[in-house]
Amino acid sequence: MLRIRSLEAGYGNLRVLRRVSIHVSPGEIVTIIGANGAGKTTLLQTIAGLLRAQAGEILFDKQDVGRHAPEAIAFLGCALVPEGRQLFGPMTVRENLQLGAYVQIRRGRAHEVDHDLGRVFELFPRLKERASQLAGTLSGGEQQMLAIGRALMARPKLIMMDEPSMGLAPLVVKDIFAIIRRLGSEGHTVLLVEQNAKAALRIANRGYVLENGRILLEQTAEDLLANRDVQRAYLGRDLDSETELDGMRR
Amino acid sequence: MARRRNLPIVVLALAVIAVHLASAAAGKPQYLTQLTMAGYYSLVIVGLTLLMGYTGQISLGHAGFFAIGGYTSGLLTTYNLQGGGAFLSLLRATGLLIAGKDLYGGDLLVMRPWAACLIALAVTVGIAYLVGKPVLKLRGHYLAMATLGFGTIVYKVVLGSSLVGAADGISDIPAFPLFAGLAVTGKSALRVQNYYLAWGLVLGAMALLTNLIHSRVGRALRAIHGAEDAANAMGVDTARYKLHMFVLSAALAALGGVFLTHYNGGIGPSEASIMKSVRYVAIVAVGGMANLWGALIMGVLLNFLSLRGSFGSYDDAVFGLILLAIMLFAPDGLLRVEMVRRLPGLGRLRGRAP
Numbered sequence: 001m002l003r004i005r006s007l008e009a010g011y012g013n014l015r016v017l018r019r020v021s022i023h024v025s026p027g028e029i030v031t032i033i034g035a036n037g038a039g040k041t042t043l044l045q046t047i048a049g050l051l052r053a054q055a056g057e058i059l060f061d062k063q064d065v066g067r068h069a070p071e072a073i074a075f076l077g078c079a080l081v082p083e084g085r086q087l088f089g090p091m092t093v094r095e096n097l098q099l100g101a102y103v104q105i106r107r108g109r110a111h112e113v114d115h116d117l118g119r120v121f122e123l124f125p126r127l128k129e130r131a132s133q134l135a136g137t138l139s140g141g142e143q144q145m146l147a148i149g150r151a152l153m154a155r156p157k158l159i160m161m162d163e164p165s166m167g168l169a170p171l172v173v174k175d176i177f178a179i180i181r182r183l184g185s186e187g188h189t190v191l192l193v194e195q196n197a198k199a200a201l202r203i204a205n206r207g208y209v210l211e212n213g214r215i216l217l218e219q220t221a222e223d224l225l226a227n228r229d230v231q232r233a234y235l236g237r238d239l240d241s242e243t244e245l246d247g248m249r250r
Numbered sequence: 251m252a253r254r255r256n257l258p259i260v261v262l263a264l265a266v267i268a269v270h271l272a273s274a275a276a277g278k279p280q281y282l283t284q285l286t287m288a289g290y291y292s293l294v295i296v297g298l299t300l301l302m303g304y305t306g307q308i309s310l311g312h313a314g315f316f317a318i319g320g321y322t323s324g325l326l327t328t329y330n331l332q333g334g335g336a337f338l339s340l341l342r343a344t345g346l347l348i349a350g351k352d353l354y355g356g357d358l359l360v361m362r363p364w365a366a367c368l369i370a371l372a373v374t375v376g377i378a379y380l381v382g383k384p385v386l387k388l389r390g391h392y393l394a395m396a397t398l399g400f401g402t403i404v405y406k407v408v409l410g411s412s413l414v415g416a417a418d419g420i421s422d423i424p425a426f427p428l429f430a431g432l433a434v435t436g437k438s439a440l441r442v443q444n445y446y447l448a449w450g451l452v453l454g455a456m457a458l459l460t461n462l463i464h465s466r467v468g469r470a471l472r473a474i475h476g477a478e479d480a481a482n483a484m485g486v487d488t489a490r491y492k493l494h495m496f497v498l499s500a501a502l503a504a505l506g507g508v509f510l511t512h513y514n515g516g517i518g519p520s521e522a523s524i525m526k527s528v529r530y531v532a533i534v535a536v537g538g539m540a541n542l543w544g545a546l547i548m549g550v551l552l553n554f555l556s557l558r559g560s561f562g563s564y565d566d567a568v569f570g571l572i573l574l575a576i577m578l579f580a581p582d583g584l585l586r587v588e589m590v591r592r593l594p595g596l597g598r599l600r601g602r603a604p
Contacts, residue, residue: 050482071488090472091469091472
């Protein structure tokens, strides 16, 4: 589905990503975990075409899309749920979703849009209730649902999600991750970028650790969850002190 | 839906007729002259509303496009093409030229107004395309500054070149005959006809633009306005849309420029000045940004007052003050769609639009 080789990208003279190579197979949920500033958002923006790759290769569905414009990449079936949602605030929920189907109309599949709208509403009943409300007036969790729904409207082959848990209450985060897990079980391919590494690894099949623009580690999600270094650096879990804490609680 | 959309167009058409009747009844037919001129300025304003309010791209150079249209048409219909040369004989053979007499009875051979008008529009579209393509990659303040630079260049060029009369501008621009009995001219015998012509063009532009903003294109434009990168990642060709809207709004400005120039029989560099561009931006802002009807109403009102001389020598200062006050106290404009929606009976419109 997606194969990236030795990708280098950044802003102007600043190189953020260095020789990044990852791949995502159909039906997989792959997560990229890493600290703030590791280059996670840069990676997704480069794949989406919003940033130009400085070197390396991005193969999407066996096509080299490294020099494609964002709209062309979207047309091929790569959808982005951007960091901070980036909804069309002054438009209604329904209009936001219809805009998500923009490439479907360009593909000559306008007749599928109504059906897809129903599917998104079934997945997110809250959005249906608020269909004619302006997107800017939704709560954070609802906005994130709308951002995901908007991406689904394009019938993407790959959904890339940038920090879907950002700024959300823990209970809402749980809902969002449950949705992503459900999308995976329905056969969607997801590339998930998250600071909330623990939650991301729990629903992912495979994960990469990105640090200072380099891929440090690639393992199955279970292995990464069990990896002591990963636990210490990203899961906020220090086993030694945790046992101490446990002892104190008792 | 379509009927509700066309209703304001019908209301506008009726208002145009009502204003004519009222001015005739009040014995003030001269008001129609300023209203005709205000109508042509309204073409600039509704085009700029599409660009600024709906697409979210500012332009401080639209007076430049207005002037390019007016000056091109004015120059071509006054520049004497008497003489030899293969190119001129070829031009003569096409029938695009027309003979006439100048003020002193000398022979004059100039371009026919309709050909000059088409060339003026084509030139403007070409320039808008060439300017817009690189400039629209910029955002926010940078775009404002770049378009300001463009406007300054146009102003300085028309002010400095003797070909277009430098500080005096072009005068004695002939009438623009459209069809039997109707010509774009300031002659008082054709005042009423010209009033209807100008407002017919405004009606046409409004019909075009209201349909555009309610189509899939309009949704894409509002998405670009809301979150440009997200729209782009959604498959919207943001660069193309922005360029097309820039060119369309420039063409509307040029159309207003061409017609007003023939109506007035002249054009001067003040039409290209930065203060004119600021005035257009101020009117779009006071009209509610993403509100074509608001911009049209405020445009007619303010331009009419300005043309009647109500602001005296503080004309430009008034528009500067309006812009300042709007940005400080009502950044969403004075005429907002929400206010219309709050009117009784229109409650069901809630949730729709800009």
